[in-house]
Amino acid sequence: MELTQFSGGQRIERVLEGELSEARERSIMLLLEDCFPDTFSGRIYFQQIPHVRFLLFDGDLLLGQVAVDFRVIRVGKEVVRILGVIDLCVRSEVRRRGYGTVFLHVVAEQARAWRAQHLVLFADRSELYLRNGYAAINPAEVKWLAIEERQSYGLIEGDMTGTLFAKSLFFEPWPEGSIDMLGYLF
Numbered sequence: 001m002e003l004t005q006f007s008g009g010q011r012i013e014r015v016l017e018g019e020l021s022e023a024r025e026r027s028i029m030l031l032l033e034d035c036f037p038d039t040f041s042g043r044i045y046f047q048q049i050p051h052v053r054f055l056l057f058d059g060d061l062l063l064g065q066v067a068v069d070f071r072v073i074r075v076g077k078e079v080v081r082i083l084g085v086i087d088l089c090v091r092s093e094v095r096r097r098g099y100g101t102v103f104l105h106v107v108a109e110q111a112r113a114w115r116a117q118h119l120v121l122f123a124d125r126s127e128l129y130l131r132n133g134y135a136a137i138n139p140a141e142v143k144w145l146a147i148e149e150r151q152s153y154g155l156i157e158g159d160m161t162g163t164l165f166a167k168s169l170f171f172e173p174w175p176e177g178s179i180d181m182l183g184y185l186f
């Protein structure tokens with residue numbers, strides 16, 4: 001489904017993961033290799049297949065992508081409906097033109113449409129996210145299912161303060177308390 005058309009002809013499409021053609025999977029693999037070298041080992045997901053991707057094209061050329069995971073997590077006493085933002089990336093030659101920001105707008109629209117209460121992501125750098133309405137969760141004591149080399153090996157608890165960011169979509173504050181991801185760390 002086509003969502004956004006840019007004046008230069010570029011477009012963002014929304015694709016269910018199960019409907020990706022092999023050719024598209026290959027383009028995503030090459031893009032991820034360009035953006036996250038030596039990370040994906042030829043796959044198009046790091047630990048687990050996401051639910052939906054947004055793909056930015058110029059003609060047939062894939063310029064960028066972001067994936068999302070729809071789930072509930074526990075924060076303290078509350079169960080929160082979230083959309084997880086995964087592997088946002090833009091091809092190196094076309095960075096700093098605002099595509100990353102547009103992707104964040106697109107996932108926020110999607111999250112609101114699905115009545116997710118918060119967008120959630122993990123990142124080492126914060127600039128883009130702080131500029132787009134995300135805040136660092138502090139403190140961020142997180143429990144998650146550890147997966148390594150595509151094998152589960154138990155639950156891990158760790159302090160993710162400084163790397164966990166969230167954006168409220170319906171003016172609800174982030175609840176207090178430790179965070180149980182109810183699954184893997186995207």
Ligand SMILES: CC(C)(COP(=O)(O)OP(=O)(O)OC[C@H]1O[C@@H](n2cnc3c(N)ncnc32)[C@H](O)[C@@H]1OP(=O)(O)O)[C@@H](O)C(=O)NCCC(=O)NCCS
Binds near residue numbers: 100
């Ligand atoms: C992060 C990324 C998607 C931004 O895409 P973009 O199209 O350049 O984004 P925009 O043009 O909307 O905004 C650019 C701004 O994002 C910020 N930014 C750059 N890299 C960033 C990063 N890794 N994390 C957070 N913010 C970042 C910078 O402030 C940059 O502006 P500046 O260079 O003038 O200071 C792109 O740099 C990228 O693909 N990086 C490699 C993959 C990656 O690290 N992804 C993030 C995973 S959490």
